[in-house]
Amino acid sequence: MSIELNIDREIREAYSSDASGVIMLPDAVARPDSPEEVVELLKQATLEQTGITPAGAQTSTTASSITDGGILLSLRRLARIVDFDKAQMMMRVEAGALLGDVKRLVAAEGMLFPPDPTSENESTVGGAIACNASGARSLRYGATRPHIRALKVALASGEIIELRRSNLEKNTVGYAFAHDPVDWFIGSEGTLGVILEAELGLIPDPGQALGIAFPFASEEMALGFVVEARESQSVSARCLEYFDGLAFEIARSADERPGWAPDAQAMVYVEEEGLEDADTFEKWMELAERFKADSDVRVFEGDSQLRQARRLRHAVPATMNERGAMYRRTGGRKVSTDWAVPYRRLGEALTVARQIAAGSGVGQAVIYGHAGNGHPHQNYVARDASELAVIERVIEKTLKAILAMGGTVAAEHGIGKLKRKWVGLQMSAIQIGAMRAIKHELDPYNVLARGNML
Ligand SMILES: Cc1cc2nc3c(=O)[nH]c(=O)nc-3n(C[C@H](O)[C@H](O)[C@H](O)COP(=O)(O)OP(=O)(O)OC[C@H]3O[C@@H](n4cnc5c(N)ncnc54)[C@H](O)[C@@H]3O)c2cc1C
Structure with missing residues (x-):
């Protein structure tokens, strides 16, 4: 079997960008229809030592799904539901299926696949x-990792391996990091193998949830409320999302009802599920009043209103992507951070981040995101290449301050090509060496996802 490599310029251009705002043109595009074709491609790429970068829906914000030269391997056509075992709360699915479609399928059977990136309807x-x-609900359910039970992966050599998490309660065999190779591939950004299929662990649908958006007069009050809510015994948030004044302005403009809390400088959106406690709303209101929340509180009940709340939240990164895209021709783009600090230190971290930006003369970032995990996004817009360079220096300085607070340089969007320069700020030479050793073991000719992460 030999799979067709598309070298038409138009097709290559269609796969040359992702949500990072960076453009990289591959030499060829492959769109296999079967795992066998993926295996063929990998064998050939390794034999010829040609780079091959896997891609899903290319919503990466870090340029991880694009490649300068080499083969762009789109997995979108591998999108079958392989198995749905309701008794075992498990769905086995091919890698190219859209996350939102999978979530809707399992929801129709009263189950939830918890990972909820804002881009779930556009990503695989x-x-x-x-x-x-x-995503927002990772405050309660964690990221994707704990919900993956097994993986089928094609290695660079073309060998297919099946990996299943062990359920051992005790295990002293070997180094801990080698216990569950499933974990090597989760978060590996295409560098270790091509994920063909995944077995997803499902949970019972938690049922009705209530969403409430609380405007506040200041960031200090809003973040004080977040800390109190996270530590509260009376309320139980599944998400605690923060919008600074600039982000709230974008959410307001996406809201159907005009004139929402015009004097507020910040907003916190919370969700709580399982509404058997009739006092849930009152408990949230009591807590918010202690932090002098604005009275123009918005309540979202039922699936359709919760979707509307999600649209308001999605409007912020989507608008910032559009603003960044306007400056592509002059070498500018949206520049996004996803650093995180221990949640109690978020207020301090944001103050420092703004001071660093102010000292450099660049415009302030729009700030929003997962405050309950101490994990905001700072979205800057660079209007040209020189402003981009200044913003990158501002971010590097910010990241050093974040690490000094016990934080991480990247908590959600991965490293890709854009943040690779910052890996060494956080990880020691020993840690990077251990990652390189695994990469070399699985992909000795470095054909997979060249330039991502390492
Ligand atoms: C508006 C917007 C909002 C976003 N919100 C969030 C958010 O809330 N949370 C979040 O975590 N991210 C978010 N993202 C980032 C992005 O959507 C996620 O990282 C998403 O999971 C990427 O999925 P994708 O199918 O688009 O992958 P791609 O962008 O195509 O690829 C991403 C990486 O995965 C690798 N890859 C893809 N498929 C495979 C495969 N089958 N095997 C091996 N490697 C593979 C690629 O090589 C690349 O390194 C957002 C992006 C946008 C544009």
Whole structure:
């Protein structure tokens, strides 16, 4: 069997960009219809030592799904549901299936696949696994990793391996990091193998949830509320999402009802599920009043209103992507951070981040995101290449401050090509050496996802 490599310029251009705003043109595009074709391609690429970069729906914000030269391997056509075992709360699915489609299928049977990146309707299961994607509700359910039971992976050599998590309660065989190779591939950004199929662990649908958006007069009050809510015994948030003044402005403009809390400088969106406690709303209101929340509180009940709340949240990264895309021709783009600190230190971290930006003369970032995990996104827009360079320096300085607070340089969107320069700020030479050793073991000619992460 030999699979067709598409070398038409138009096709290659169609796969040359992702949500990072960077453009990289592959030499060829492959769109296999079967795992056998993927295996053939990998064997050939390894034999010829040609780079091959797996891609799902290319919503990566870090340029991880694009490649300068080499083969772009789109997995979108491998999108079958392989098995749905309701008794075992398990769905086995090919990597190219859209995450949102999978979630709707299992929801129709009263189950939930918890990972919920804001981009779930545009991104694939393989992409979510390869990036260990997370979302607002990861506060309760964690990122993608804990929900993956097994993987079928094609290695660079073309060998297919089946990996299943062990359920051992005790295990002293070997180094801990080698116990569950499933974990090597989750978050590996295409560098270790091509994910063909995944067995997803499902949970019972938690049922009705209530969403409430609380405007606040200041960031300090809003983040004080977040800390109190996270530690509260009376309320139980599944998400605690923060919008600074600039992000709230975008959410307001996406809201159907005009004039929402015009004087507020910040907003916190919370969700709580399982509404058997009739006092849930009152408990949230009591807590919010202690932090002097604005009275113009928005309540979202039922699936359709919760989807509307999700649209308001999605409007922020989507708008920032559009603003960034306007400056592509001059070498600018959206520049996004996904650093995180221990949640109690978020207020301090944001103050420092803004001071660093102010000292450099660049415009302030729009800030929003997962405050309950101490994990915001700072979205800058660079209007040209020189502003981009200044913003990157601002971010590097910010990341050093974040690490000094016990944080991480990247908590959600992965490393890709854009953040590779910052891996060494956080990881020691020993840690990087151990990652290189696994990479070399599985992909000795470095054909897979060249330039990502390492
Ligand atoms: C508006 C917007 C909002 C977003 N919100 C979030 C969010 O809330 N949370 C979050 O975590 N991310 C978010 N993202 C980032 C992105 O959507 C996620 O990382 C997503 O999981 C990527 O999936 P994808 O199918 O688009 O993968 P791609 O972008 O195509 O690829 C991403 C990485 O996965 C690898 N890959 C893809 N498929 C495979 C495979 N089958 N085998 C091996 N490697 C593979 C690629 O090589 C690449 O390294 C957002 C992006 C946008 C544009």
